[in-house]
Structures are given as structure tokens and as C-alpha cells.
Amino acid sequence: MLSLKEYIDANHLKYYIKTYGCQMNDHESEKIGGLLESIGYRPSGTLDDADMIVFNTCCVRENAEQKTFGNVGALKKLKEENHDKIIAVCGCMTQQDESAKRLFDMFPFVNIVMGTHNLHLLPQMVGQCLLEGKRVFAVAQDNQEIQEGIPIIRETPPLASVNIMYGCNNFCSYCIVPYVRGRERSREAANILDEINGLAGNGYREVMLLGQNVNSYHGVDGTDFPSLLSRICSDTDISRIRFMTSHPKDLSDRLIKVIAANRKVCKHVHLPVQAGSDTVLQNMNRGYTREQYLNLVGAIRDAVPDIVLTTDIIVGFPGESEADFMETMSLLEAVRFDSAFTFVYSRRRGTKAASMPGEIDDAVKRDRIVRLIDLQNGIVEETIKKYEGTVQQVLVEGMSTRDRNHVCGRTDGGKMVNFSGVQSLIGDFCNVKIIQAKRTTLFGELGEAGEKN
Numbered sequence: 182m183l184s185l186k187e188y189i190d191a192n193h194l195k196y197y198i199k200t201y202g203c204q205m206n207d208h209e210s211e212k213i214g215g216l217l218e219s220i221g222y223r224p225s226g227t228l229d230d231a232d233m234i235v236f237n238t239c240c241v242r243e244n245a246e247q248k249t250f251g252n253v254g255a256l257k258k259l260k261e262e263n264h265d266k267i268i269a270v271c272g273c274m275t276q277q278d279e280s281a282k283r284l285f286d287m288f289p290f291v292n293i294v295m296g297t298h299n300l301h302l303l304p305q306m307v308g309q310c311l312l313e314g315k316r317v318f319a320v321a322q323d324n325q326e327i328q329e330g331i332p333i334i335r336e337t338p339p340l341a342s343v344n345i346m347y348g349c350n351n352f353c354s355y356c357i358v359p360y361v362r363g364r365e366r367s368r369e370a371a372n373i374l375d376e377i378n379g380l381a382g383n384g385y386r387e388v389m390l391l392g393q394n395v396n397s398y399h400g401v402d403g404t405d406f407p408s409l410l411s412r413i414c415s416d417t418d419i420s421r422i423r424f425m426t427s428h429p430k431d432l433s434d435r436l437i438k439v440i441a442a443n444r445k446v447c448k449h450v451h452l453p454v455q456a457g458s459d460t461v462l463q464n465m466n467r468g469y470t471r472e473q474y475l476n477l478v479g480a481i482r483d484a485v486p487d488i489v490l491t492t493d494i495i496v497g498f499p500g501e502s503e504a505d506f507m508e509t510m511s512l513l514e515a516v517r518f519d520s521a522f523t524f525v526y527s528r529r530r531g532t533k534a535a536s537m538p539g540e541i542d543d544a545v546k547r548d549r550i551v552r553l554i555d556l557q558n559g560i561v562e563e564t565i566k567k568y569e570g571t572v573q574q575v576l577v578e579g580m581s582t583r584d585r586n587h588v589c590g591r592t593d594g595g596k597m598v599n600f601s602g603v604q605s606l607i608g609d610f611c612n613v614k615i616i617q618a619k620r621t622t623l624f625g626e627l628g629e630a631g632e633k634n
Contacts, residue, residue: 378417
């Protein structure tokens with residue numbers, strides 16, 4: 182009898198992964214690809230041509246779950262055309278036991294339903310499907326052990342993501358993440374450093390450190406997040422370090438000093454505020470006040486004057502009055518974020534906010550989000566002009582989608598830059614003079630290439 186890998190190799194099987202949601206999900210899809218290739222699968226360019234289809238799902242918003250059910254249902258025809266095709270659904274949505282069971286029962290053509298804690302067992306599940314003809318339902322409710330050594334199929338250099346921790350202990354009243362990702366668990370610092378050194382050795386120039394709240398990182402050896410950043414700067418050859426996401430209540434003075442003192446740490450902090458009203462912040466269980474947030478912004482800008490600050494904002498949270506909303510608007514005016522991800526609150530089953538009184542009318546929500554976006558767009562259009570005439574160091578990430586004779590990359594502060602260049606520049610640091618600044622993109626001219634120390 183053939184082994185699983187021999188069977189997959191002999192049949193030249195291919196896989197296709199569709200990813201929904203955040204950067205954490207994107208990185209976990211790289212691990213799914215690594216696990217599948219470790220047992221012989223090869224990537225497929227299209228869903229139709231794949232012998233195994235994996236949907237890596239998100240459930241932060243309820244409409245994301247509804248969309249997933251619709252997309253999974255659309256696969257029925259493909260399964261009817263090829264009964265040997267394996268269909269797997271995983272990710273945050275399937276970590277919710279009720280949603281996972283409903284999907285498993287509703288779509289009998291789905292072979293595998295697994296949660297976020299079962300990812301490392303995917304090869305065994307595939308073996309049960311291919312060699313034993315079984316359907317697999319695997320949703321572990323708790324997993325405190327971090328699985329190291331999972332193979333990863335990454336995008337080509339120069340950028341890579343590295344998980345430093347998993348889970349969340351904050352329990353913001355609108356958020357499902359602690360329930361589907363579990364409690365906070367941090368990787369050992371030595372393993373993180375080894376991974377980053379390996380990436381640097383393979384031509385990667387920049388890493389994004391990922392965690393639901395990176396500020397809460399705490400390794401078993403006592404290393405906290407500021408110490409980890411310092412060790413990555415001193416003990417690895419990586420050129421740039423980014424991180425997300427930071428929770429305002431946990432961003433310390435020590436972390437600010439590390440950002441200011443180390444050239445390798447990008448001068449960009451994503452600092453979700455969510456609302457500008459103390460009443461709403463308290464109802465959201467965010468753990469800080471408006472004044473504390475503004476003081477934190479002041480401390481960051483005092484230490485790092487050229488810092489780029491971005492944020493997340495929710496409008497229409499249950500009970501949000503017009504006065505509460507105007508406090509959010511005034512906070513935008515006070516901080517003047519470089520960019521903001523803005524969201525209309527939508528009820529999420531399983532969260533505390535789902536049962537809160539004071540649901541806001543949809544028309545009011547739409548009016549508020551339009552006003553908020555208009556204000557933020559105006560701020561960006563004013564502040565982005567400061568880049569015109571400056572020289573920015575850009576890490577070239579790839580060819581521009583706007584012009585085949587241009588390349589694109591990001592500044593230290595995360596601003597996207599397009600400029601004339603050739604493919605051989607990818608992975609290089611280039612000094613670029615900014616000629617024109619638009620809301621989402623800077624346009625420039627190439628100067629001399631320059632390595633970042």
C-alpha cells in the first residue's frame with residue numbers, strides 16, 4: 182500500500198488556498214501551504230484545477246461568516262465534477278463549535294472542517310480523507326502548546342511575516358478573537374531569533390512581527406516585547422522590523438525608547454483607538470481613556486517626531502450618541518493620523534456587545550461613517566504633502582501594478598512609493614526623491630541605492 186506522500190506524488194496532486202481576513206490568516210495560509218507541500222502537494226494557479234481546496238476563514242464580522250458559507254456552497258458543482266477533490270475549511274470561523282458543526286452538517290461534500298488549534302495536524306487529516314475515505318471534524322477547544330517547526334511556503338523576498346505570539350486576553354466587548362484564538366501564548370525568544378536569522382540568510386530584508394497584541398509578548402525566559410525588539414536588532418541581520426498590532430493600554434515608555442533608539446525598527450505604529458469618547462471606550466472594554474490615548478500619542482511623537490501613526494475606528498457602537506461620535510471626530514482632528522481603517526459596527530454573535538442595548542440605526546451609522554471618512558481623507562490630503570521634495574529610503578518590494586516600467590516599495594513609515602525602475606532592484610534599498618504625493622501613494626525619482634545599517 183502506498184504511503185500518503187507516495188500516493189500524492191504518484192497522482193501529481195495540487196492544492197489551492199483561499200484566504201480571508203487579517204495578516205495572521207495570511208501567514209497561517211503560508212503554513213498550510215508548507216504542510217501540504219511537505220506531503221507532496223504542489224500549488225495550483227486556479228481553484229478549478231486544484232485537487233485540494235482550502236478555505237482559511239475569518240469571523241471578525243458576522244457578514245464574513247455568511248460570505249464563507251456562500252462561497253463554500255458554490256464548490257458543490259466542482260465536487261460533483263470530481264468526487265476525489267478534497268475540500269477543507271479552517272480558520273477562525275471554524276474554531277467556533279456551533280459554526281463548524283453547522284457547516285459540516287450543511288455541506289456533506291466538505292471533507293475537512295478544522296479549527297485554529299488543529300492546523301499542525303492537517304497532514305493526518307488529509308491522509309484520513311485520501312487513504313481511508315473519511316470526513317474529518319477537528320475543532321480542539323484549547324491549545325496552550327505552541328507548535329514550532331511547521332514548514333512555511335512564503336512569498337518570495339524581501340518581505341516576511343513572523344508570529345511572535347498567539348491569542349488575546351483583552352476581551353474587547355465587540356471582538357470574537359479571544360474566543361477563537363484562545364488565551365495569549367508567546368513563542369520562545371530563541372525560536373523567533375532563529376527564524377528571523379534564517380529569513381535574513383535567505384534574502385529577506387524586512388519582517389513583520391505578528392500578534393493579536395504584540396505589546397503583551399512575554400517569553401518563558403522573561404523577555405518582554407521591548408527586549409525582544411532590541412534582541413532582534415542586535416542579534417539578527419534583518420534590515421527592517423515592523424510589528425502589529427499594538428494595544429494602547431500596553432504600549433510602554435520602554436517600547437517607545439526602543440523604537441526611537443534603533444534604526445532597524447520602522448518608524449510606524451499602528452495604534453487602534455476605536456473611539457474618541459470615554460463612554461464608548463468603557464463600553465468597548467478598551468482599558469484606556471481618551472486622555473490617556475492622547476498622552477500616549479504625545480509621548481510617541483516627542484520621542485520619534487517623524488513617526489507615522491495609523492489607527493482603527495468603529496462608528497455606530499451600541500449606545501453611541503451624536504456627542505460621542507463628535508468626540509471621535511475631534512480626536513481625529515487632534516491626532517491627525519496618517520491613515521485610518523474605519524468600520525461600521527456590526528453585531529457579532531458570541532461577544533458581549535451583541536446583547537448590549539442601544540443599537541444604532543443603519544442610516545445613522547452610514548451618515549457617521551461618511552462624515553468620518555471625509556474628515557480623515559481631508560487630513561491625509563493635507564499632511565501627505567510634507568513628503569514632496571524629500572528623499573525617502575524605500576525597500577523595493579516588486580513591480581508596480583500601475584506601470585510595468587515602475588517598481589514599488591515602502592518607506593520606513595510604511596508609505597507606498599512608485600518610481601521608474603527595473604526588476605533587479607527588488608530587495609534593494611533605494612533613495613527616492615518624492616515628486617508627487619497623493620493620498621495613498623507617493624511618486625518619485627530614483628536616486629542612489631543605499632543599504633540600511
